[in-house]
Amino acid sequence: MRAHKLTLTALAVAAGLSLTACQNDDGGTGQSSPSSASSASSSGGGSGSGGSDQGGGKDSAGKDSPGQSSAGKGSAGQGTAAGAGSKESGKVAKCRTDELGITAKDGTIDGDPDGTVVVELKNRGGRSCTISGYAGVDLKTNAGSLSAKRTGEQAPSTVLKDGQSTAFGITYPFNTSGDSGVRVTGLLVTPPNETKTVSLPWPGAATLPVTDGSGSPVKVGPIGSAGQGG
Template sequence: MRVRKLTLAAMALAAGLSLTACQNDDGGTDQGAAPPAASTASSSNGGSESAGTGSSGADGSGGSAGSDGADGADGSGGSDGAGKTPNGTGGTGGTDGAAEDGKPAKCRTDELEITATDATVGGDTEGTVAVDLRNGGGRDCTLAGYAGVDLKTNAGTLSAERTGEQAPPVVLVDGDTVTFGITYPMNNTGGSGVRITGLVVTPPNETKSVTLDWPGAATLPVTDGSGTPVRVGPMGSAGQGD
C-alpha cells in the first residue's frame, strides 16, 4: 500500500511539475507575442512611412506636373512665335505673309520661272534682250527694284549697269509675268569682238541666281571702256528702260 501511495504521490508531483512547465511555456509565449506585436506596429508605422514616401513620390509626380512639362509644351508653343519670324523656317512663314507696307512679301528665286528672248527691233542702234519673270509660286509676291544681270564672256564676267529709272514695287499675281530689258552695244566693228557665253539673272533682293542661254547677238564690241555699256532696266521696263 505504501508503495502505491508513493507511486501516486510521484505521479501527482510529476503532473504538478508538468502543469507548472506548461504555465511557464504559456507565459513565455505571451511574453514572446508582445515583441512581434510591437514589431508589427513598427512595421505598420514603417508601412505608413512607405505610404508617405509613396505619396511623396506622388507629390513628386505632381512636381512633374508642377514643373509644368505642359508649360514646357507651351514653350514649344512659343516656337510658334519663332515660326512667326520665313520666311523658317519661321522666316519662310514670314515671307508667305504680308510685308510691312501691306504688299505681299518678296518673290523668291525658286518661285520664279525666268526666261530670256531676243527683243531687238530692226534698225535699232542697240541690241535688246527681254527677260520674263513668271510667278509660279502659288501665291502673290512682290518684286521691287532691279534684277542683277551679268554676262558671261570669253573675257570674263561683265556686270550690267542700271539705267537709273525709278523702280516702284511690282505685285506679281500668281501666274502673271513681269518683264525687264537688257540693252547692249552691237558689234559693228567688223572684228571678232567679245563672245557672250551666258546670262546670269538674280531677282531683286535675292542672292540665288539663274543662268540662262544668251539669246542676243553673239558678241560685243571690244572697247576701252568709253563705249556704250550693257544696261539693265527696272521691273516692268519691258526692254525699253533706256
C-alpha cells in the same frame, strides 16, 4: 508549495505580457517602413522624366496631375507659337527661281543710242509671290563672263499673282567697230535673293565693243523697270 506555484504563474503571465508588447512594437516599426519607402519612391519619380512616367499608375500620379496640367499649358504655348508662324506664312512669299518662267527678247527701238534686252519673269508657281531688287545678270562671251552693272534706280516691290509677269531691262553699247569686238554667246539670270541661275540665249546684238577696262559697259535695271504685264 502553493505560494511557490502562484509565484511561477505570475512570472509566466508577466513574461507573456512582455512578449506581446514586444511583438506589437515590432509590428508598428514594420508598418512605418513601407510609408518611408513610398515617400522615397514618389521623390524619385519627380526627379526625372522616367520616374514621372512610372508614377503614372500610382496614387502619387494624382499629386503629379498639376505637372501634367502645366505640360498642357506648354502644349498650348507651342500652339500659340505655331499660330504665329502660320501668320508669318500667311504673308506673300518671295518668288523662287523654280516658280518663274524667265525669257529674254530684244527690246531695242530704232534710234536708241544703246541696245536693250528685256528679261521677263512670269509667275508659274500656282500662288502669289513677291519680287523686288536687282537680278544678277552675266553675259557669256568668247572672252569670259561679263557681269552687268546696276543702274542704281530704286527697286520697287512687286507682288505677282499666278500667271502675272514683270520685267527688267539690260542695256549695252552697240559695237561700231565692224566685225571685231567681243562675241556674246549667252545670258545668265539669277532672280533677286536667289542662288539658282537660269541660262538663256542672248537675243541682242552679236557682239559688244572691246572695253578699255574702266568697268562693264552692260547695265541692268531693277525688277519692274521694263514694265509689267498680266
